[in-house]
Amino acid sequence: MTKITSNQVRHVANLARLRVSDEEVQTFTNQLEGLLEHFSAISAIDTKGVQPTSHPIAINNVFRKDVPTPSLSQEQVLSNAPSSEDNRFSVPQILGESE
Amino acid sequence: MESQALEQAKEIDRKKSAGETLGALAGTTVAIKDNMATIGVKTTCASKMLENWIPVYDATVVKKLKEADAIIVGKTNLDEFAMGSSTENSAFKTTKNPHDTSKVPGGSSGGSAATVAAGAVTFSLGSDTGGSIRQPASLCGIVGVKPTYGRVSRYGLVAFGSSLDQIGPFARNVSDAATLLDVLSGYDPMDSTSINKEYKPLTDVLGSDIKGLRVGIIDELKGPQGFQREVLDAVDETAKLLEKNGATVGNVSIPASAYGLSAYYIIAPAEASSNLARFDGMRYGLRVEEQSAALTNEATRQAGFGMEVKRRIMLGTYALSAGYYDAFYAQAQKVRTLMINDFKQAYENFDVLLSPTSPTTAFGIGEKTQDPYQMYLADVCTLPTNIVGATSMSVPVGVDDNGLPIGVQVFAPPLGEEVMFQVASAIEEQANYNAVPVVGAF
Numbered sequence: 001m002t003k004i005t006s007n008q009v010r011h012v013a014n015l016a017r018l019r020v021s022d023e024e025v026q027t028f029t030n031q032l033e034g035l036l037e038h039f040s041a042i043s044a045i046d047t048k049g050v051q052p053t054s055h056p057i058a059i060n061n062v063f064r065k066d067v068p069t070p071s072l073s074q075e076q077v078l079s080n081a082p083s084s085e086d087n088r089f090s091v092p093q094i095l096g097e098s099e
Numbered sequence: 100m101e102s103q104a105l106e107q108a109k110e111i112d113r114k115k116s117a118g119e120t121l122g123a124l125a126g127t128t129v130a131i132k133d134n135m136a137t138i139g140v141k142t143t144c145a146s147k148m149l150e151n152w153i154p155v156y157d158a159t160v161v162k163k164l165k166e167a168d169a170i171i172v173g174k175t176n177l178d179e180f181a182m183g184s185s186t187e188n189s190a191f192k193t194t195k196n197p198h199d200t201s202k203v204p205g206g207s208s209g210g211s212a213a214t215v216a217a218g219a220v221t222f223s224l225g226s227d228t229g230g231s232i233r234q235p236a237s238l239c240g241i242v243g244v245k246p247t248y249g250r251v252s253r254y255g256l257v258a259f260g261s262s263l264d265q266i267g268p269f270a271r272n273v274s275d276a277a278t279l280l281d282v283l284s285g286y287d288p289m290d291s292t293s294i295n296k297e298y299k300p301l302t303d304v305l306g307s308d309i310k311g312l313r314v315g316i317i318d319e320l321k322g323p324q325g326f327q328r329e330v331l332d333a334v335d336e337t338a339k340l341l342e343k344n345g346a347t348v349g350n351v352s353i354p355a356s357a358y359g360l361s362a363y364y365i366i367a368p369a370e371a372s373s374n375l376a377r378f379d380g381m382r383y384g385l386r387v388e389e390q391s392a393a394l395t396n397e398a399t400r401q402a403g404f405g406m407e408v409k410r411r412i413m414l415g416t417y418a419l420s421a422g423y424y425d426a427f428y429a430q431a432q433k434v435r436t437l438m439i440n441d442f443k444q445a446y447e448n449f450d451v452l453l454s455p456t457s458p459t460t461a462f463g464i465g466e467k468t469q470d471p472y473q474m475y476l477a478d479v480c481t482l483p484t485n486i487v488g489a490t491s492m493s494v495p496v497g498v499d500d501n502g503l504p505i506g507v508q509v510f511a512p513p514l515g516e517e518v519m520f521q522v523a524s525a526i527e528e529q530a531n532y533n534a535v536p537v538v539g540a541f
Contacts, residue, residue, distance in 0.1 A: 052432030056488020
């Protein structure tokens with residue numbers, strides 16, 4: 001059976017950039033274990049030699065003509081930004097940060 | 100939104116008095132699930148993350164509605180980011196079922212279903228990733244269609260599970276649903292997964308003879324546990340009505356569909372965890388600012404997402420993570436192939452398939468919120484269609500002992516909408532469903 005530990009939950013939360021409270025860790029540990037116990041039923045199916053499907057309709061590369069068309073203005077693109085400056089997105093410090 | 104609607108109405112009046120040609124939807128009102136972009140009108144996905152997001156473009160479906168002279172009168176409530184089966188996961192409001200206000204309308208497109216059922220609009224748009232149009236249609240006693248993957252453009256639909264999502268219509272009858280789907284269908288250069296094909300109008304096939312059509316009832320989607328007796332009986336009665344009209348009816352097995360729920364709840368959360376990575380508090384939506392971008396990212400996602408969204412991100416991230424990828428995600432994708440093959444085989448002997456839309460009629464508000472697995476089971480009959488990329492629709496056929504609507508689901512192969520609508524219109528005519536909601540403009 002699938003055993004989920006609270007450390008695994010913290011690791012997955014970190015991968016997903018989700019900050020979780022201790023209480024949430026407890027809830028997710030129980031719930032993920034319960035859900036995965038149901039869903040691990042699929043491991044019982046023999047899929048030897050079966051190709052995976054990532055997309056239900058078979059489309060390969062979709063090309064279009066390389067013709068310039070109007071796009072959104074800078075002002076429109078920035079209209080929903082939490083913060084912007086000089087026609088750019090303004091974000092908190094990225095490099096040189098310590099966690 | 101109100102001023103836009105009044106302007107649209109005035110424009111239709113002008114066209115009419117000027118003798119200009121009116122669009123196919125002129126004079127109708129439409130509501131739109133709040134996960135489709137509407138220019139200048141907030142599109143929240145019922146999430147604190149997008150509480151104040153005002154799109155600067157229209158989704159292709161919204162554009163098409165406007166071009167067809169429909170009047171867009173409102174945005175409707177949903178489960179946050181379309182994740183749920185009851186609309187209880189909305190960060191803002193609880194939507195009630197117009198047939199019994201102590202019950203859920205279903206989900207995730209619960210607002211769109213309830214508003215059509217209550218007669219507030221002619222039709223509405225929903226999105227369906229695992230049943231989010233068909234299940235609420237069934238619970239609210241209206242028609243809901245999940246078109247073939249790629250038939251309707253997804254441009255401007257906030258992505259949940261990109262290989263599963265599809266926009267479709269809600270209406271109070273099959274003919275209205277066909278009229279709306281005819282407007283929505285078509286290739287869109289803005290969505291490279293839309294199918295490049297000319298479609299025959301579905302309104303042309305309504306009412307045509309079903310003599311000789313072969314109808315299969317899916318064995319795996321009638322139990323064993325958790326199915327309401329009246330719902331299963333409704334499927335059998337519907338099959339009998341079709342038989343009386345010259346169709347042949349048989350049973351059919353889709354063995355891999357027994358694993359549909361597991362495959363779906365691995366694939367959909369995996370795609371969601373990837374799609375929702377874009378909500379990082381940098382370019383749009385909520386930002387909870389801390390000293391660094393990484394900390395801001397975490398703080399924003401903690402504050403912006405509700406519990407169900409977090410649960411699916413966790414589930415999906417786990418299924419995609421090192422050490423578990425092969426056992427869960429890769430295996431689910433192979434099961435997807437098996438399901439496609441099983442359905443193909445079934446359609447060698449049948450033209451359409453039948454099952455319940457939802458295992459039960461509308462359940463109580465709060466009844467399933469503490470147990471995610473019980474809530475996920477509400478999708479067990481609808482999610483196979485999304486997994487295989489095909490089409491199916493829910494048609495109301497009757498009510499249970501408490502007067503709650505029961506829907507029957509008609510399945511067809513990919514791009515099999517014509518035969519599906521043909522059978523749906525026969526079911527509608529025979530079943531003569533006429534339950535009147537307790538809330539609404541009737």
